Amino acid sequence: MAVIAGLTVANCYYNQPLLEMIRHDIGVSQQEANLITVVTQTGYALGLCFLIPMGDLYSRRRIIVVNMTVAAMMAIVIAVAHKVWLIWGASLLLGACSVIPQFFIPIAGQYSEKKNKSRNMGVVLSGLLTGILASRVVSGYVGEWLGWREMFFIAAFVMVLCMALTLKIMPQIKSNYVGTYRGLMTSVFNIVRSNGRIRIYAARAAFSFGSMMAIWACLAFRLAQAPFFSGSEMVGTLGLCGIAGAIAASGLGKLVNRWGIRKISFYGACLQLVAWAAAYLFGDTFLGLVVAIILVDIGLQCLLQLSNQSGCIQDMPKASNRANTIFMTTYFIGGSFGTYCAGLAWTHQEWTGVCAVGAIFAAISLCITCFNGKRI
Secondary structure (H helix, E strand, O other), X not given: OHHHHHHHHHHHOOOHHHHHHHHHHHOOOHHHHHHHHHHHHHHHHHHHHHOHHHHHOOOHHHHHHHHHHHHHHHHHHHHHOOOHXXXXXXXXXXXXXXXXXXXXXXXXXXXXXXXXXXXXXXXXXXXXXXXXXXHHHHHHHHHHHOOHHHHHHHHHHHHHHHHHHHHHHOOOOOOOOOOOHHHHHHHHHHHHHHOHHHHHHHHHHHHXXXXXXXXXXXXXXXXXXXXXXXXXXXXXXXXXXXXXXXXXXXXXHHHHHHHOHHHHHHHHHXXXXXXXXXXXXXXXXXXXXXXXXXXXXXXXXXXXXXXXXXXXXXXXXXXXXXXXXXXXXXXXXXXXXXXXXHHHHHHHHHHHHHHHHHHHHHHHHHHHHHHOOOOO
């Protein structure tokens, strides 16, 4: 599950180091190129909202295979597209069909012994995070050496391999819900309405993700300028800096148990604010960007998987897919909004505006933690 999670979530991040190359090739503005990332994240949020709950109702194995098939087809469409609107449309579906890791996380928690839940979820999450990090590195170098279109042909081939692996090893899993899809979705909205804890968990993680996505939304544009004048391979190389976040996630389970979700969420938001201060003050140096990327990613992991996300799933053990749907849909809406706001800020104030957006999102997450009445 960890390997497949990493390979499928990578579909959402291949485009980030390649935005400058794509916009020059098809002749669009930076804002239009930035929308490719926004649309991909929006597609992922839609997939989380409407596909993940189906895992409580239908065969997860069948849903995963269908999603991989569509993802492979959409990667090929992007690879051959010459119009930005076609890339937007294919990116929307590619993002929606790349939600497969979010089927695996509840499985890891639901079918583990209580003492091993956090550890086993951490294994899957480490695979997911490695996929996010490696996708930027790989796409940066493949884009520089072969071209951005070849990267998406490779992505399609990887999805075919993942589909074959899934068919071979994944067993049938008993559903958690008896009823109709309409009733299932109604139950999702009922959980949102009635469970304030899940709303808080999801909201503060969403703003934290928006803060992190702001830096990646415009990093390719920043590195193309003075004093860097760098291409996609450097964006990919900086993606390696985020490996600190994956290392942090693998060790956060013990800290969550010791400190509690609220305290570790507080520290995570503070780390992101420090990251954006470094990005603003030292953003014209590689060292400043490296520090910012590392800190903003570690801050996000404090707020995400083994804290707020596990809190959601453990609050609703009999509806784990639906609880995860609520959390991750909100989370990716936050990421899409952060990406969009960063793109607008870049258009008007360039790097200074991006830093302001990232800091504001982190500050909102911090405020949610500090001022919620239930002290969650």
